[in-house]
Amino acid sequence: MRIGLAADHGGYKLKEEIKNFLKDRKINYEDFGTYSDESTDYPDWGGKVAQAVADQKFDRGILICGTGLGMTIIANKFPGIRATPCYDIFTARLSRKHNNSNILVLGGRVTGVDLAKEIVKEWLTTDFDGGRHQRRINKIRQIEQRCFKEGSI
Numbered sequence: 001m002r003i004g005l006a007a008d009h010g011g012y013k014l015k016e017e018i019k020n021f022l023k024d025r026k027i028n029y030e031d032f033g034t035y036s037d038e039s040t041d042y043p044d045w046g047g048k049v050a051q052a053v054a055d056q057k058f059d060r061g062i063l064i065c066g067t068g069l070g071m072t073i074i075a076n077k078f079p080g081i082r083a084t085p086c087y088d089i090f091t092a093r094l095s096r097k098h099n100n101s102n103i104l105v106l107g108g109r110v111t112g113v114d115l116a117k118e119i120v121k122e123w124l125t126t127d128f129d130g131g132r133h134q135r136r137i138n139k140i141r142q143i144e145q146r147c148f149k150e151g152s153i
């Protein structure tokens with residue numbers, strides 16, 4: 001599995017911790033930035049990872065901003081992206097089982113390092129349940145396709 005990783009200044013420190021976590025477990029990742037805690041704009045970084053996952057160049061993404069909200073908003077603009085902000089193990093597990101989340105979003109100012117690592121572990125190791133959840137995702141896909149055709153995206 002190849003993971004694209006990015007953060008803004010609000011998520012920079014946590015991104016460095018998550019990078020070490022992935023490195024220690026020999027999980028393949030690429031760091032798309034940002035590379036310091038200097039103030040920057042989350043759409044610039046979140047968009048790079050969301051595009052790479054939407055283009056299937058990466059299997060999944062992990063995005064981190066201050067709250068996890070801005071990164072979620074930008075990532076979900078990309079067709080095929082199901083970005084889920086997760087703040088505990090339960091939402092991380094259900095984001096995979098029910099939503100087939102392909103981008104995990106964390107809040108660097110909300111979630112501590114140890115919990116964030118547990119969330120990443122749960123999200124990486126939980127499979128999608130399929131079945132009725134696939135039917136619901138298909139409906140999201142249909143709406144995306146309709147919006148594109150109508151030019152409203």
Ligand code: RB5
Nearest residue numbers: 010065066067068069070
């Ligand atoms: C940056 O101050 C902050 O707004 C950003 O990291 C993020 O939390 C936005 O949703």
